Amino acid sequence: TLSVEWHESLLATAGAGSAAALASAMAQYPDGYIAVVEGAIPDGADGAYCLVGGRPVRDIAREVCDGALATIAVGACAFDGGIPAAAHGRTDAKGIRGVVGDSKLITLPGCPMNPVNLSAVIVHYLTTKEWPALDMMDRPLAAYGNLIHNQCERRPHFEFGEFATSWGDEGAQRGWC
Numbered sequence: 001t002l003s004v005e006w007h008e009s010l011l012a013t014a015g016a017g018s019a020a021a022l023a024s025a026m027a028q029y030p031d032g033y034i035a036v037v038e039g040a041i042p043d044g045a046d047g048a049y050c051l052v053g054g055r056p057v058r059d060i061a062r063e064v065c066d067g068a069l070a071t072i073a074v075g076a077c078a079f080d081g082g083i084p085a086a087a088h089g090r091t092d093a094k095g096i097r098g099v100v101g102d103s104k105l106i107t108l109p110g111c112p113m114n115p116v117n118l119s120a121v122i123v124h125y126l127t128t129k130e131w132p133a134l135d136m137m138d139r140p141l142a143a144y145g146n147l148i149h150n151q152c153e154r155r156p157h158f159e160f161g162e163f164a165t166s167w168g169d170e171g172a173q174r175g176w177c
Contacts, residue, residue: 005033008052008060019053022060032069034122037061037096038113040077040084044092058099065100070131072106073097074118079109097138106131107138117143152177 004010005025011018026033042049047056065071073096076082084093097105108117121140124132132140149155157163157176164171 008057016053019055022064026064026067032067034125035064035068035071036074036118037065037071037078038074040081040091040093041096041099042084042091042093043099044090049091061096061099065096065104068104070104070106070125071096071100072108072118072121074108075113076109076111079107082111102138105138106134106140108143109137109139114143 005028006018006022008018011021014021041058041061042056043058047058050057052060073079077084077093078096080095081093081098082095084091085095097107106121108114108121117140120142121132124130124140124142132142135141135144137144149158152158154175154177162171162174162176164176166172
């Protein structure tokens with residue numbers, strides 16, 4: 001069964017009930033659950049830039065991810081902090097790896113993240129009781145193992161340094177990279 005037990009945005013109006021729903025969801029699955037994290041995690045000013053129920057979301061993320069079978073980082077911001085993590089940002093935002101480390105992490109970068117990839121990771125686990133094979137960036141090989149560049153019909157032109165430099169120029173008319 002797949003269900004969303006807690007989501008801070010969906011429960012924003014629940015007030016204290018949001019914290020109770022989170023505690024209940026975590027207690028309901030003592031052997032673990034899958035944590036899906038979307039968005040950058042603010043870490044500056046002692047976490048004061050994003051509070052849920054008066055607690056820094058950074059601390060909630062650590063608690064939730066610690067009890068998870070795996071944490072799936074969905075989207076560019078959860079992967080590496082995205083634009084919120086740009087230099088000199090006030091929030092000191094980070095991707096989830098910067099907050100909880102590498103343990104049990106699966107990443108699905110992209111903006112927006114491809115929902116088919118998320119579904120495939122979850123279905124793979126539910127059917128095999130194993131997580132899919134990952135690359136060195138903790139991305140599923142099935143989704144990120146082949147580069148579009150390697151499959152491109154214009155790849156030979158790339159290898160020979162033949163590039164179109166503007167729309168409609170001679171290189172573009174000849175099908176160059």
